[in-house]
Amino acid sequence: MWALLAAGTLGLAAGLLAGLFGVGGGILFVPTLALVLGLTQLHAEATSLLAILPTAAAGVWRQRSYRNVRWRAALILGVAAIAGVEGGAQIAEALPEQALRRLFGALMLVVAAQIAVRVWRKPAYPS
């Protein structure tokens, strides 16, 4: 019972992140499915994709009414990403995972800093 409640609450939080930032929510869905509901890592990652469907659909439905969705771009991004998944699966088998994780972590810090600097430089109220 407590596990269900915890999983539902974490799901709600994942959805909040998805709607707020346009990410899928998998960051929270995968650990919740694995650690709270006890799925294996593979099943958690697969099931996370299914959980993202209602989450992303609800988010897109709202974002569409706010006129934030560019459909053509989304289609191009989506199709290219599916091709990228295939490439990534092959690289994942060839390279050491720990080194890749560190590299990706460092990359995210650089990008975060770039976004913050960009906000800093831009005037708050452009004339």
Added chain:
Amino acid sequence: MRLVAIGFLAGLFSALFGVGGGIVVVPLLILLAAYTERPAMGTSLAAILLIAFVGSVTYALHGEVKPGAAAIVGIPGALGAVAGAALQQRLANRTLSLAFAALLAGLGIWFLV
């Protein structure tokens, strides 16, 4: 062409680290494709919908998807997404950018250690 590269990178990273494409797509749309925050995030979510649909069908064919568990987190997830989108619409672009940068930095540190 930039969109193709951004999408491809997002797919690559999501296969390598199990992070959804959004964490890659949103900053790249903002930094490389001159999107402002809200369109970047709305468009990213629509792309993710497509990616997750194809991905979950593929996994489901292998029998690795647990629909009950997906519903337990996914239905509250849908409610959260509606609330999140409404909140996003009320925040200034700067606030949104800085909050996203903070999320990204937090994840970066988590991946590093």
